[in-house]
Amino acid sequence: MNEQNSQEDCQARINDLSEGFEKQLKDGGYLHPGGHAKFKQELKTIEEKFKEKCGKQVKAEEVLLTYLNSKEEIGATILVADKTLGKVEKAKEQEEIRKRNKDMEAKIQEQKEAEETWKLEETKAILMKTLSELEKQMVEERKLMSEKLDQAIKEKEKERDLYKKQGLEEQAKIFQAQIDDLKKQQKK
Incomplete structure (x- = not known):
C-alpha cells in the first residue's frame, strides 16, 4: 500500500x-x-x-x-471547565450542608429554650429525646460531609498521580493545591 x-x-x-x-x-x-x-x-x-x-x-x-x-487544546479547555464546575458544585453542596447545620443548631437552641419553660418531667423527656436525635443527625451530616471531602481528595489524588505518571507536573501541582484546599476544609 x-x-x-x-x-x-x-x-x-x-x-x-x-x-x-x-x-x-x-x-x-x-x-x-x-x-x-x-x-x-x-x-x-x-x-x-x-x-x-x-x-x-x-x-x-x-x-x-x-x-x-x-485534541490537546480542547482537552485543556475541558480540564479548566471540569475544575471550575467541580468547585461550583462543591461550594453549593457545602453551602447546603452549612445551611442545614445552621437550621439544626437553631432548632436545637429553640428546643433548649422551650425546655427551660416547661416544667413537667414528661415534656422534658420528650424534648431531650428530640434534641438527642437532632444532635445525632447533625453528627451524621458532618460525617457525611467529611466522607464526601475524603472521596473528593482521593479522586484528586488519583488524577494528580495520573498526571505525574504522564510527566505533566504543572497539572499535578494544580491538583495538589486542590487537595491541600480540601484538606484545610476538612479540618474546619
Missing part, C-alpha cells in the same frame, strides 16, 4: 472510530464535573482501536499523532 492510500485509509478509520466522540465534543458532552477524565478515556479508547486496525500501515502513526494533537 502506498503512502497516499495509507494516509487516506488511516484518516477514514480514525474518522469512523471518533464519530461518537466528536459528536460528544460538539454537543458539550464533556463539560461537566468529571468530564475531563471521560474525555481522556474515550480518546485513549480511540487510540487503542486505531492501533489495532491501522497499527502497521505506513502513515498510521502520523495520522494518529495529528489527530491527538488536534
Whole structure:
C-alpha cells in the first residue's frame, strides 16, 4: 500500500472510530464535573482501536499523532471547565450542608429554650429525646460531609498521580493545591 492510500485509509478509520466522540465534543458532552477524565478515556479508547486496525500501515502513526494533537487544546479547555464546575458544585453542596447545620443548631437552641419553660418531667423527656436525635443527625451530616471531602481528595489524588505518571507536573501541582484546599476544609 502506498503512502497516499495509507494516509487516506488511516484518516477514514480514525474518522469512523471518533464519530461518537466528536459528536460528544460538539454537543458539550464533556463539560461537566468529571468530564475531563471521560474525555481522556474515550480518546485513549480511540487510540487503542486505531492501533489495532491501522497499527502497521505506513502513515498510521502520523495520522494518529495529528489527530491527538488536534485534541490537546480542547482537552485543556475541558480540564479548566471540569475544575471550575467541580468547585461550583462543591461550594453549593457545602453551602447546603452549612445551611442545614445552621437550621439544626437553631432548632436545637429553640428546643433548649422551650425546655427551660416547661416544667413537667414528661415534656422534658420528650424534648431531650428530640434534641438527642437532632444532635445525632447533625453528627451524621458532618460525617457525611467529611466522607464526601475524603472521596473528593482521593479522586484528586488519583488524577494528580495520573498526571505525574504522564510527566505533566504543572497539572499535578494544580491538583495538589486542590487537595491541600480540601484538606484545610476538612479540618474546619
